[in-house]
Amino acid sequence: MKYLSRYRRHKAVAPLLLLFALFAIGTTFSVASATTTPSQSALSRSAAIDEGRQLFLKGCSSCHGLNAEGGAIAPSLIGVGAASVDFQVGTGRMPMADMSTQAMRKPPVYDANQVAALAEYVASLAPGPAIPTDAVLNYERDGSTAQGGELFRTNCAMCHNFAAQGGALTQGKYAPTLMGVQPKQMYEAMITGPQSMPVFSDKTITPAEKLSIIKWVKAAEAEPALGGAALGRVGPVTEGLLVWTLGIGLLIGVAVWLAMKAR
Amino acid sequence: MTARERIAGTVASYVDERTGAAAWMKKNLNKVFPDHWSFLLGEIALYSFIILLLSGTFLTFWFDPSQREVIYDGNYEPLSGLKMSAAYASTLHISFEVRGGLLMRQIHHWAALLFMVAIVVHLLRVYFTGAFRKPREFNWIIGVGLLTLGIVEGFLGYSLPDDLLSGTGIRIAEAIIQALPVVGSYISFFAFGGAFPGEAFIPRIFTVHVLLLPGIFLALITVHLMLVWYQKHTQYPGPGRTEKNVVGFPLLPVYMAKAGGFFFIVFGVTAFLSAVASINPIWLYGPYTPGQISAGSQPDWYMGWLDGLVRMAPPLETHAFGHTISWNILIPGLILPGIMFTGLALYPFIESWISGDKREHHILDRPRNVPNRTAIGAMALTFTIVGLLNGGNDIIATTFNLTINQMMWFSRIGILVLPPIAFVVTKRLCLSLQRADRDLVLHGRETGTLLRMPSGEFVEVHEPISAEKAWTLTQHEQPVPLELSDTDTRGLKRPGAIKNKLRNRMSRANAVAVPKVTAQDLKEIEHH
Amino acid sequence: MSHEIEAIKDPGVPAHVHRQADSDPKAEKKAERQVAILFGLSAVGTLLFIYSYIWLPEDVFIYLPVLGTTNAKQxxxxxxxxxxxFFIGAGAIHWAKTLMPDEEVIAMxxxxxxxDSDRKDFVASAKEGAAAAGLGRRSLIKRSLGLSLGLVGLSPLLLLRDLGPLPGKDLETTSWKSGTRLVTDPGDRPIKPSDLEVGAVAQVLPALAPGEERTLNNIGKDAVLLIRLRPEEFQLDAEKLAMTHEGIIAFSKICSHMGCAVALYEQQTKHLLCPCHQSTFDVPRGAKVIFGPAARPLPQLxxxxxxxxxxxxxRPFSEPVGPSYWERNSQ
Incomplete structure (x- = not known):
């Protein structure tokens, strides 16, 4: 990567990247159209919407309303887009287990196909943010770790903590840890703003910048302990706890041995 | 005489002829030190200080105390190409390019935390055993001074790397300075060489951190130790221990081997902590910029209680005549700590004023035998712990599924309610323990063996305790309350009548105790 | 102070109990061996240190329970x-405990x-010295000395004057001027209202004029948070409402309490939380303080x-941003 990044300011880079992008779009399109003919895909799409609607009526409509128009305890889902559904249901936050402070990440209730169907259904109600494709999510190629770190510290660390370990919000709400979160889900969270989280639009944080953020989080997640046990990466609180227990404890232990009369 | 003895003799004679050291050494090599684990707590602090001097010197060889902007091109990939200060970049260099540099950084930081822990634990030992009483009041004050300087030195130290967390700490310190009435913004501009953060602060605090404060530390620690040496160490009560003697081991060889060995133990344990546990991972925090912040931004533990107090302060500001006074900063940030440290420093004098006791004391108190002092200590400790807990309220809230709002209200109420409760409970606990001591002396130890009396009743066999134990439990003095009359011999009101009344009252509260076993009591027991 | 007859007499220092090593040569040898082993372990530690320093590569990581994956060299x-x-210490202490004399000694x-005589002599010589100097009699000297001693402290104090400039208007001003564009931090891209959906936030700074450099001092006062709400959600007076644009409201990100960056925005409750001291600001009501120690709302741009x-x-901020100070007119 270092070898490549050395040339990133080269004047031939922009046209080359443009060519590359066009080529990539072209090939993905041709691959996609090669596997399913348009009529077939339309057919499967409407089938998915139908299946999604059935799932929605069974599992979601009691709170979100029969037509996803929202209710007293749950917001309208018209226009939230497929990305939102994929995030909320795909991370197990929806359906909610209990109506307490906030929806927790837990093992998903629906399998991948069902999530896709639900997303298709909600996306069919009104346009909204779409699920980012794997081609978009190539953060290893398109992101920059250092830039991502800077963006993360400006836009995310105040809630999610400097090492993406999560943190407290008001009244028992919290920003969850980002450890073990899929890149797709992080991306969806940024464009849809689930629960307490605000939306980070593509103009203020560009898609490339979002990928940089994801790349940095993944690097932070993979970073081994460089100086010994990480102590939760939450700052000086756990350090203080350790010095008051293990640190002074060991020394007092030795002091007791030192002052004890030998047999 | 062997050859070695001859050489040693020549050297010793050479030195003595120029210094006359032999007479002094002869006296002091046989100095007696009582042995108890709790007497080593101050030593932990002393040795941590030496470790700090050694590891700190090592770090200065690479650390560049400058806020000049540089572009990072070191080994740590996630920061490469970012703008940062030379201070931060050189700390990264120490951590990732100097072999053993990260280890020494961690040793320096762990030793600093340990230094403060040891000071506090040592202070608690001295306080609860009454070791601060005459003639050791000066040393107590020096100790309080060392504690205060230690907090400042620690804060300056962790501020040096100019990372996001410590920069936030400096930002808060600047706000405290700025909140000072009348002179605040001027002092802040002088300290920072202009507006916050400027480029002058880190070079300046570097000099203070590595030169000025360590110098003061060395001087104060020297006086502290010389006084201990000269006044001889206190000792715990026990058989053969009196106010006129000191029972223990001579400096040479036993104490020297033990104390010297303990230095290596403290260094070894610090190195162990630094090997297995990461501390202040500045590369994760990122370089400081005022526009960024991390969730859970806390100071190191010895500042945590102050931060907790600031967090729980009510939102009070006075706006009048075009001026602003921030009580929400001044009260928790300066006034309360000021009162606490002044009270701490003056405590020996306050206690002797209340008790009227002006004699020398070399035998330590058992905390239960001085219920008032022990209860005041428990009260102050409770106050500080509530502050400390609130300083980490967000971490505690996320760990234990609480809310920061609950934690904050718990602290706001707790800081007022819990210390008095701690006082009452501790005082009663002390009195119960005194009663238990009395029973032990009178009736002996419960053996657990049951005996059936002729009447059919079961009684437990009590075994008398040893003479040594009985002495330890009864050697203390029972305090006598002051009875200052508010009239003089001619029946006229004295000028300080109210003061005397107050003093009498406090003295009475101070003298509450369970009567200890008298000869009369023992005689009565024998007759049974 | 205690007047009752002491019931229990001090039995004196208990008789010395000998250790095994004092009488049993075998135990003594054993203790000696133990000390030697402890010192030997220390030498092993040094060898491990030398080996790790010279031969262990930087990038070897090993997995250990509790610690996780850790850098082996460190x-x-x-x-x-x-x-x-540690083992030098342990050896020395074990040596002292088992083999050095352990009989307690008593010093007086x-x-x-x-x-009393020393004190009397001291007072006499102090008085004599003072009298010889004439401290009591020569009041002119005494007073002038007092004056000069009092004044001499001013010089070092005055020397500190050049530590920094006077604050002047610095605390009241930021880089924001009438017509300054809001640009993203980081990225420095200008923003259109349509770039922000409802519920979106953006961290912004003032656009730089060509050739200008952004310093940390600037960021420390200029940092602003943009938040977009539905316009009907605002509960603001007409003046403050006129400061917003199509539901977008801008606040100084520098906390009015102690200057931390307040940027924890909760989209659902529309609260802003400062992670340092947990002051909570209500965005629809113009960042009114609803919890925590902050006493003033965040200044609105x-x-x-x-x-x-x-x-x-x-236009520029109408009040100073950041923490309070004495000269701040907060009425």
């Missing part, structure tokens, strides 16, 4: 050092107070759009 350097130091104390449709500041 770990073994540390453990080597820890062993080498003397009262701190000097002998008046915004609108320029001809090209980019967000700009209508």
């Amino acid at each position: 770990l073994f350097l540390g453990l080597g050092l820890a062993l080498s130091l 104390r003397h009262e701190m107070r000097s002998e 008046a915004i609108s759009v320029d001809q090209e449709g980019y967000l700009v500041a209508q």
Whole structure:
């Protein structure tokens, strides 16, 4: 990567990247159209919407309303887009287990196909943010770790903590840890703003910048302990706890041995 | 005489002829030190200080105390190409390019935390055993001074790397300075060489951190130790221990081997902590910029209680005549700590004023035998712990599924309610323990063996305790309350009548105790 | 002070109990061996340190329970050092405990107070010295000395004057001027209202004029948070409402309490939380303080759009940003 990044300011880079992008779009399109003919895909799409609607009526409509128009305890889902559904249901936050402070990440209730169907259904109600494709999510190629770190510290660390370990919000709400979160889900969270989280639009944080953020989080997640046990990466609180227990404890232990009369 | 003895003799004679050291050494090599684990707590602090001097010197060889902007091109990939200060970049260099540099950084930081822990634990030992009483009041004050300087030195130290967390700490310190009435913004501009953060602060605090404060530390620690040496160490009560003697081991060889060995133990344990546990991972925090912040931004533990107090302060500001006074900063940030440290420093004098006791004391108190002092200590400790807990309220809230709002209200109420409760409970606990001591002396130890009396009743066999134990439990003095009359011999009101009344009252509260076993009591027991 | 007859007499220092090593040569040998083993372990620690320093590569990571995946070089350097130091200490202490004399000795104390005669002599010589200098009689000298001693302290104090400039108007001013564009931090891209959906936030700074450099001092006062709500959600007076643009409201990100960056925005409750001291601000009501120690709302920046449709500041902040200070007029 270092070898490549050395040339990133080269004047031939922009046209080359443009060519590359066009080529990539072209090939993905041709691959996609090669596997399913348009009529077939339309057919499967409407089938998915139908299946999604059935799932929605069974599992979601009691709170979100029969037509996803929202209710007293749950917001309208018209226009939230497929990305939102994929995030909320795909991370197990929806359906909610209990109506307490906030929806927790837990093992998903629906399998991948069902999530896709639900997303298709909600996306069919009104346009909204779409699920980012794997081609978009190539953060290893398109992101920059250092830039991502800077963006993360400006836009995310105040809630999610400097090492993406999560943190407290008001009244028992919290920003969850980002450890073990899929890149797709992080991306969806940024464009849809689930629960307490605000939306980070593509103009203020560009898609490339979002990928940089994801790349940095993944690097932070993979970073081994460089100086010994990480102590939760939450700052000086756990350090203080350790010095008051293990640190002074060991020394007092030795002091007791030192002052004890030998047999 | 062997050859070695001859050489040693020549050297010793050479030195003595120029210094006359032999007479002094002869006296002091046989100095007696009582042995108890709790007497080593101050030593932990002393040795941590030496470790700090050694590891700190090592770090200065690479650390560049400058806020000049540089572009990072070191080994740590996630920061490469970012703008940062030379201070931060050189700390990264120490951590990732100097072999053993990260280890020494961690040793320096762990030793600093340990230094403060040891000071506090040592202070608690001295306080609860009454070791601060005459003639050791000066040393107590020096100790309080060392504690205060230690907090400042620690804060300056962790501020040096100019990372996001410590920069936030400096930002808060600047706000405290700025909140000072009348002179605040001027002092802040002088300290920072202009507006916050400027480029002058880190070079300046570097000099203070590595030169000025360590110098003061060395001087104060020297006086502290010389006084201990000269006044001889206190000792715990026990058989053969009196106010006129000191029972223990001579400096040479036993104490020297033990104390010297303990230095290596403290260094070894610090190195162990630094090997297995990461501390202040500045590369994760990122370089400081005022526009960024991390969730859970806390100071190191010895500042945590102050931060907790600031967090729980009510939102009070006075706006009048075009001026602003921030009580929400001044009260928790300066006034309360000021009162606490002044009270701490003056405590020996306050206690002797209340008790009227002006004699020398070399035998330590058992905390239960001085219920008032022990209860005041428990009260102050409770106050500080509530502050400390609130300083980490967000971490505690996320760990234990609480809310920061609950934690904050718990602290706001707790800081007022819990210390008095701690006082009452501790005082009663002390009195119960005194009663238990009395029973032990009178009736002996419960053996657990049951005996059936002729009447059919079961009684437990009590075994008398040893003479040594009985002495330890009864050697203390029972305090006598002051009875200052508010009239003089001619029946006229004295000028300080109210003061005397107050003093009498406090003295009475101070003298509450369970009567200890008298000869009369023992005689009565024998007759049974 | 206690007047009752002491019931229990001091039995004196208990008789010395000998250790095994004192009488049993075997136990003595054993203790000696133990000390030697402890010192030997220290030497092993130093060898481990040397090995790790010279031969262990930087990029070896090993997995250990509790610690996780750890850098081997750092770990073994540390453990080597820890062993080498700890066991010197352990050996010395064990030696002192088992083989050095362990009979307690008694030393006598003397009262701190000097002998009466010494005190008397001291007072006499102090008085004599003072009299010889004429401190009592020569009041002119005494007073002038007092004056000069009092004044001499001013010089070092005055020397500190050049530590920094006077604050002047610095605390009251920021880089925001009428028409300054709001640009993203980081990225420095201008923003159009349509770039922000409802519920979106953006961290912004004032656009730089060509050739200008952004310093941390600037960021420390200029940092602003943009938040977009539905316009009907605002509960603001007309003046403050006019400072918003199509539901977008801009606040100084520098906390009015102690200057931390307040940027924890909760989209659902529309609260802003400062992670340092947990002051909570209610965005629809103009960042009114609803919890925590902050005493003032965050200063609001008046915004609108320029001809090209980019967000700009209508005018500078109307009050100083950041923490309070004595000269601040907060009425």
